Amino acid sequence: KAGVTQTPRYLIKTRGQQVTLSCSPISGHRSVSWYQQTPGQGLQFLFEYFSETQRNKGNFPGRFSGRQFSNSRSEMNVSTLELGDSALYLCASSLERGQGTDTQYFGPGTRLTVL
Amino acid sequence: AQKVTQAQTEISVVEKEDVTLDCVYETRDTTYYLFWYKQPPSGELVFLIRRNSFDEQNEISGRYSWNFQKSTSSFNFTITASQVVDSAVYFCALSKTSYDKVIFGPGTSLSVIP
Numbered sequence: 603k604a605g606v607t608q609t610p611r612y613l614i615k616t617r618g619q620q621v622t623l624s625c626s627p628i629s630g631h632r633s634v635s636w637y638q639q640t641p642g643q644g645l646q647f648l649f650e651y652f653s654e655t656q657r658n659k660g661n662f663p664g665r666f667s668g669r670q671f672s673n674s675r676s677e678m679n680v681s682t683l684e685l686g687d688s689a690l691y692l693c694a695s696s697l698e699r700g701q702g703t704d705t706q707y708f709g710p711g712t713r714l715t716v717l
Numbered sequence: 718a719q720k721v722t723q724a725q726t727e728i729s730v731v732e733k734e735d736v737t738l739d740c741v742y743e744t745r746d747t748t749y750y751l752f753w754y755k756q757p758p759s760g761e762l763v764f765l766i767r768r769n770s771f772d773e774q775n776e777i778s779g780r781y782s783w784n785f786q787k788s789t790s791s792f793n794f795t796i797t798a799s800q801v802v803d804s805a806v807y808f809c810a811l812s813k814t815s816y817d818k819v820i821f822g823p824g825t826s827l828s829v830i831p
Contacts, residue, residue, distance in 0.1 A: 637762075637819075645808060645821040660818045692762055706764040 604628065606695050606709035614715045620681040623712045627674050627695030634676040635706070636668060639690040648691075651676055652698070680714075688716045719744045721811050721822035729828045730799050738794045738825045740809030746770075751785065751792045752810040752819065762808075768792065799829045 607626045615621050627634050636648035647660040651670035668678040674695070680687055690713050694706040720743040730736045742751065753765040766776065768785055776783045780797045796803050809822040 644823050645810075647818040647820070650818075658818050690760065694762070694764070704767075708762040708764070710759075710761050 606693060606707050608691075608693050608709035608712050610712060611710065612713045612715075614717060615683050616717050617683055617685060619683050620679065621683060621714060622677055622679045623691055623693075623714070625676045625678075625693030625695075625709060627676070627693075628707055631695035631697055631707075632674055633696045633698055634670055634674060635694045635696075636676070636678050637692040637694070638662075639692060639711075640686075640688070648678065683716045685716050687714065689714055719746075719749075719811055719813070719820045721809050721820055723807075723809055723822035723825045725825045726823070727826045727828070729830060732801060732829055732831050733798050735795060735797050736799050736827065736829075738796075738807050738809075738827065740792045740794065740822060742790050742792065742809070742811045744790075744811060744813075746813050748813075750812050750814065752808075752812070753783065753792075753794050754808045754810065754821075755805045756808065756824070757802075757805040765794075796827075799827075801829050801831050803827060804829045 609624045625634055633652045635650040638646045638648055649659040649668050650657050654670045665681045670676045690711045692708055692711045694708045696704050696706045698704055722741045724739055749770045751768045755763040755765055766783055773785050773787055782795045784793045806824045806826045808824045810819045812819040
């Protein structure tokens, strides 16, 4: 069974540009969560999608957005990139996040560098 | 406001020693969820456990065990007979519901020395 995949794995952008990151969950998983990890702020929750609906969003500006498609694949978009957006972006999938013994599985992450 | 504190920034132990990672949380919610995650040097996060605040029973999974104490707002994680492969950063986290935004602690870096 294939794990969670994230593309691209590495990305270099310049300030002001926009970027789209992709996450393909494990087959059958309907919940996808996104996280940002930086040395300064640590791990932070971005948003969580379930069946194409955003159920919750962390404290990030409107420049950060996301969506989920009918096949559960998810994308996140960051517009007008700032230097502080340089981070490791992690995606996780689960059958139905938080139910019973449901387990989250994480992808390898996308390392975004903003110059 | 919710907050998670992991006072131990770095811990080093010799292989086969037991080690406990501390986690103290703050929340005004009457129900909540607590989590532990592991991030090995490869960088990929690994989900270890989710615990509902209703369930104060301690949990054991192989060499891992978790001690949840509502009275002290703590959710400590113990690794018994540590191994080099346990070397990683461990994060404790808190959320209001099972799918709500998760608040992470700063992490504890564990080094197991052979």
